[in-house]
Amino acid sequence: MRGLLCVLLLAGCMRAKPELPILNYHSVGAAADDYTVPVAAFEEQLDWLASHGFHTVSLHDLAEWRQRRAPLPDKAIILTFDDGKADALGIVLPALRKRGMRASFFVITSLVGRAGYLTWDGVRALADAGMEIGSHTATHPRLPDLSDERVQDELRESRLRLQAELHRPVEALAYPYNSVRARIQEAARAAGYRVAVAGVEHGSADLLSLRRTPVNGPTRFEQFAAELAPSQR
Ligand SMILES: [Zn+2]
Numbered sequence: 001m002r003g004l005l006c007v008l009l010l011a012g013c014m015r016a017k018p019e020l021p022i023l024n025y026h027s028v029g030a031a032a033d034d035y036t037v038p039v040a041a042f043e044e045q046l047d048w049l050a051s052h053g054f055h056t057v058s059l060h061d062l063a064e065w066r067q068r069r070a071p072l073p074d075k076a077i078i079l080t081f082d083d084g085k086a087d088a089l090g091i092v093l094p095a096l097r098k099r100g101m102r103a104s105f106f107v108i109t110s111l112v113g114r115a116g117y118l119t120w121d122g123v124r125a126l127a128d129a130g131m132e133i134g135s136h137t138a139t140h141p142r143l144p145d146l147s148d149e150r151v152q153d154e155l156r157e158s159r160l161r162l163q164a165e166l167h168r169p170v171e172a173l174a175y176p177y178n179s180v181r182a183r184i185q186e187a188a189r190a191a192g193y194r195v196a197v198a199g200v201e202h203g204s205a206d207l208l209s210l211r212r213t214p215v216n217g218p219t220r221f222e223q224f225a226a227e228l229a230p231s232q233r
Pocket of ligand 1: 136
């Protein structure tokens with residue numbers, strides 16, 4: 001009976017939210033759609049975070065804190081951007097720098113250099129500006145649909161490519177479509193990732209499937225602020 005209780009408690013804990021908000025953006029640009037936050041709305045969100053005392057940290061910082069190696073600031077928050085689109089460098093980075101903020105960018109390695117995506121020089125420029133760079137796999141497949149072998153290829157190949165291009169360790173992963181299962185999480189660990197992010201559906205407090213809150217074009221400002229209110233945390 002006690003064993004069962006422990007299992008239930010553990011399951012409840014793993015489904016919990018991480019101890020700090022992690023926001024999931026894709027693009028910032030002119031149009032508002034499911035993928036793109038308009039520039040003015042994005043700037044308003046960053047200003048709101050700054051004026052409410054939030055401090056941007058990286059997934060690396062969160063992993064270090066979990067291992068009791070380093071403290072986190074008060075009101076820590078992690079901003080993440082998936083897919084490695086070119087606006088990360090042209091729009092997002094200047095907006096972050098203006099406010100002394102950081103973010104984590106997840107790159108699809110096979111799409112680097114394609115039209116609308118970052119080049120390798122662009123990815124390096126983000127890293128040199130103090131941004132965290134993680135993998136969003138090599139080709140952006142829905143990982144649970146793949147064999148174990150192909151999952152490993154996607155996870156390893158992209159991580160090694162990023163490390164070779166950036167000359168620094170890559171420890172963060174974002175699952176394409178925020179889709180993850182227990183075996184995918186195990187594969188991520190085996191491929192050398194220390195921390196990985198998912199979405200609302202599959203996300204939890206687990207360091208290899210951290211829950212993220214989506215922010216996109218239709219996200220209303222009140223919704224954004226309400227999600228970050230202390231009562232929600
Ligand atoms: Zn994606």
